[in-house]
Amino acid sequence: MTQAVQVHGLRFGYRGRPPILEDVDLVVEQGEFLGILGPNGAGKSSLIQLLAGLLKPDTGTITIMGRPVREMRHRIGYMPQQPPPVRHLPVTVAALVQLGCLQSWHPLGRSRPDERQRAQAALTRMELGERSTRLLRELSGGELQRALLARTLAADPTILLLDEPTAHIDPAAESRIWSLLRRMTPERTVIAISHDPALLRMHADRIALLNGRLHMVTPEGMDAAALQWAYSRHPEVSAEIPVQRGAAG
Amino acid sequence: MSFMAALLAEPFLQRALLAGILASIGCGLIGPWVLIRRMSHLAGGIAHAVLGGMGIAYFLGGSPLLGAAAAAFVVALLIGAIHLRWEAQEDVLTGALWSIGMAVGLLFIHRTPGAGADLMSYLFGSILLVGRDDLLFMLAVDAVVLAVVGLLHRQFLAISLDEAFARSRGLPVATLYLMLLVLVALTVVALIRVAGLILVMALVTLPAAACSLFARSIATLTLYATALAVGCTATGLALSYAPDWPAGPTIILVCALAYALALIATTLRHRALPSRS
Secondary structure (H helix, E strand, O other), X not given: OOEEEEEEEEEEOOOOOOOOEEEEEEEEXXXXXXXXXXXXXXXXXXXHHHHOOOOOOOEEEEEEOOEEHHHOHHHEEEEOOOOOOOOOOOOEHHXXXXXXXXXXXXXXXXXXXXXXXXXXXXXXXXXXXXXXXXXXXXXXXXXXXXXXXXXXXXXXXXXXEEOOOOOOOOHHHHHHHHHHHHOOOOOOEEEEEOOOXXXXXXXXXXXXXXXXXXXXXXXXXXXXXXXHHHOOOOHHHHOOOOOOOOOOO | OOHHHHHHHOHHHHHHHHHHHHHHHHHHXXXXXXXXXXXXXXXXXXXXXXXXXXXXXXXXXXXXXXXXXXXXXXXXXXXXXXXXXXXXXXXXXXXXXHHHHHXXXXXXXXXXXXXXXXXXXXXXXXXHHOOHHHHHHHHHHXXXXXXXXXXXXXXXXXXXXXXXXXXXXXXXXHHHHHHHHHHHHHHHHHHHHHHHHHHHHHHHHHHHHHHHOOOOOHHHHHHHHHHHHHHHHHHHHHHHHOXXXXXXXXXXXXXXXXXXXXXXXXXXXXXXXXXXX
16 A cells, blocks of 8 residues: 555654654555544644644654655645634535635636536535535534535545544534545545544544554554553543443443 | 705715715725624724824825825734734734824824814714815725735635635635735725724624625625615715714714614524524
């Protein structure tokens, strides 16, 4: 298999603070579904942003399909953690998703027919095809998350970098989205953050545990000991997190 | 004499109505972006800080409108830089610029003999005193704003909705944001003659806010907001004529009434609809 993402000797910290990522080495194969798990402040979002080229490493290298990130931005689809406040806007689902086709060199003015087609295809993929003319404020929380995912898919990226794609939504909508994401592979490489070990066990091929450093486990290896390592700074939390669906008390 | 009869007879009223229409086009074009980007506080900061430029222009014997334009440009870039580099301090620093600009303006106006007489017209507007140069300036600003918004509206929407996503697509987020702020600043300066720098933000935001409750796209929001702003300025002008009220504040109160009615209509419509289970 070809390597979609290669990270070597990565170290990163925000200005004036100690590094939050140290000695991170990571290889993600094309078509793989990698889950990322770890406590708040472990560097999960920073790692995703480093892979998306939004942050620069202090030391170390990151390559996407063998090339520097800046040259491969058009192959990356990034979904930020916080859903934007869109409920007050007169923007339709289709208009939102078409924004995903924008590039730095994009021609100005109205969207082109091919962009509208790509946006509609992304919406269909996210099972929102019939809602394209709805306003964003008319969507449920789960539908809005799927619309934002469709926006990420609209430019037809090869690698999806998703920062908590199901934060703030109910378990049924969450489960549906993760199933849709699973179906993105092996056509695409998916790297997604979640705070739910059970979801990652169910859908990811491998799980990267982050706690300043990175420790890789298989879904089967995602057990109490692995969680204890990830949450070693918060032992009281790791004891309460179920590693399988239905295991919670 | 009725307003309509006076409008047909008096060139100053015709110029005032034309100024209202040109101001409304500016409001319709830029108001939606102030609303979408949630930057009415920033735009308010720009509007008030321009008094600094006007005061300095008075003191140096230059054109107050040019002084206002220069100050608006500088303050827009400063506020943009604050947002991009010191976001945590944005609220405080914008408020500080707001007050500092006014303080500088008042100080220079105080030191300039005779300038205080014009102060009220710039603070609260003087649409009935609009001249040919003012109209040309407003027309030029409308043309620039229309051209830039027409070309970059999707880019502006992308950075307004989600800066992080826009950055990941390689869009020049900082440049686009500064351009948007400069457009807001230019529009504010163009509107000062109509509503004055204290009231101008209501003219920019209220028609767009009222229409956002009904519009289904940015394009329709822009059209509706322009039409509503034209209606409000014409109505305000007409209402203020017979009792000799100041036109600027009357126009703003008509805008506020339109917004209140839109809000009530939306609330009643939502109550009439069956609730989703």
